[in-house]
Amino acid sequence: MIPWILFFSLSFLTFSILATIYRLIKGPTASERVMALDALGIYLISGVAIFSILLKSRAFFEIILLIGILSFVGTIALARFLERGAVFERNQSD
Amino acid sequence: MKRPNDVILRTVTKVAVVIILTFSIHLFISGHHYPGGGFIGGLAFTAAITLLFLVYGIDTIRKNISVDFKAVAAIGVLISVLTGVGGMMAGKPFLNQTSGPVDLPLLGDTMLATAVLFDVGVALAVIGTALTIIMSIGDDH
Secondary structure: OHHHHHHHHHHHHHHHHHHHHHHHHHOOOHHHHHHHHHHHHHHHHHHHHHHHHHHOOOOOHHHHHHHHHHHHHHHHHHHHHHHHOOOOOOOOOO | OOOOOOHHHHHHHHHHHHHHHHHHHHHHHOOOOOOOOHHHHHHHHHHHHHHHHHHHOHHHHHHHOOOOHHHHHHHHHHHHHHHHHHHHHOOOOOOOOOEEEEEEOOOEEEEEEOHHHHHHHHHHHHHHHHHHHHHHHHHOO
16 A cells, blocks of 8 residues: 555656746746756655655665755755845955 | 845854765765765765855855865875875785774774775865866856
């Protein structure tokens, strides 16, 4: 029973990733693309987690943490680029 | 120009950078028997420094970490090549590695491998190259 539920959720995650990729390519402005990238990271994390439950393995947990870190840094960089037009600040006072 | 209000970002970064650096060292150490190694450990380290660059600005971090990252990359490649040549000194092939139990003073009987030295070089090369790329991209307007 449990493996069927996991396969079912994995297939739905695949559909979600496809829909997110459509939004990533199509998105009218850059804000939609940033949101789509952030959501794509979350879908990847949940896919890896479900996969590790399915395989009864703990070897993939570091991948989850690494995708989380990279998604966090990337989202901050893109948000800063959208807000101020430059990724790195110059001449900050403090 | 009005100063942006990013106190949440600054506070989160102070905690998150410590976690990311610890995780990068864990990835580096676990590379002999488990997933990980010098390359991905160096990339996680680079992610932490990039987060510091993003939040506090390049100039502030460059003032506090005054290391030339091009030299770091060169030293890393040099260490990797020298550990490769070290096997040839003993009449073994290039990049030959060995490991064995060593009796350390405090840790007792510990398994040590010479591949760790090669991985230190790989990690330094990755850190230096990635940070040089990021800083030269971030510098131009």
